[in-house]
Amino acid sequence: MHTNDQMTYEEFGRKFFETAVTEERVAGAVAQIAGDEFEMGPMGQGPGKIAKVTAKVKVKEPVVTRNLADTISFAIRIPLAIDLIIDLLVDKQRFTVDGHIALRASAHAAEPLNLVIDVSRPRASDITVDVSSTSLRGEVLRIVAGVDGEIRRFVSKYVAGEISNPKSQDVQTIDVAHLIDSAWDSM
Numbered sequence: 001m002h003t004n005d006q007m008t009y010e011e012f013g014r015k016f017f018e019t020a021v022t023e024e025r026v027a028g029a030v031a032q033i034a035g036d037e038f039e040m041g042p043m044g045q046g047p048g049k050i051a052k053v054t055a056k057v058k059v060k061e062p063v064v065t066r067n068l069a070d071t072i073s074f075a076i077r078i079p080l081a082i083d084l085i086i087d088l089l090v091d092k093q094r095f096t097v098d099g100h101i102a103l104r105a106s107a108h109a110a111e112p113l114n115l116v117i118d119v120s121r122p123r124a125s126d127i128t129v130d131v132s133s134t135s136l137r138g139e140v141l142r143i144v145a146g147v148d149g150e151i152r153r154f155v156s157k158y159v160a161g162e163i164s165n166p167k168s169q170d171v172q173t174i175d176v177a178h179l180i181d182s183a184w185d186s187m
Contacts (some may be wrong), residue, residue, distance in 0.1 A: 017072055017089050017109075018068065021115065021117065026064050026066070027061070027064040030064055033163060033171055034078055035162070039052035051145045052086070054087070055083065055084045057080055058081040059079075060081065062079070064077075074117075076102070078101040078103065083096065083097075086145060093133065094133075097151065099129035101127055101155065103126065104119075113176045113180075115176055116172060122154075124152040125152075127179055129151050
């Protein structure tokens, strides 16, 4: 015979959330949303949009920190590695970019019986980039073309779009009633 200590429905709900919504699970959901890599460009930059910027962005494993308070929230850091090329028609400058995306998320319940991980859409200021060039000419070009800001704007727009798309919304919502029905039916 099972001897279980009883708890209130409220205690059960809180315990359920703390058990179900872990850093590892949120990191897995965010990794599904972010994907492995994406490309940007070519984008016209600088005076007359003469410079064409293209980049391959590799998304690394997210690092998630959970905060248990009245609500369960998460600080998410997604490291990026970017290979950037600026094509000036007469030559191409290559850059290496390291950076990260800082996101915030919270867990909450929703009707009819859903567990939702609400991931905030990033702003350009949530994107950090460290751009390196192998030449002085490349550094001057980077500054004149405003490459750092454009990378931040593009990445934030891309990630916001990924967070909002229906596939990502499905990853962020767990139908608990369906899971309970499936578990009950398999007994």
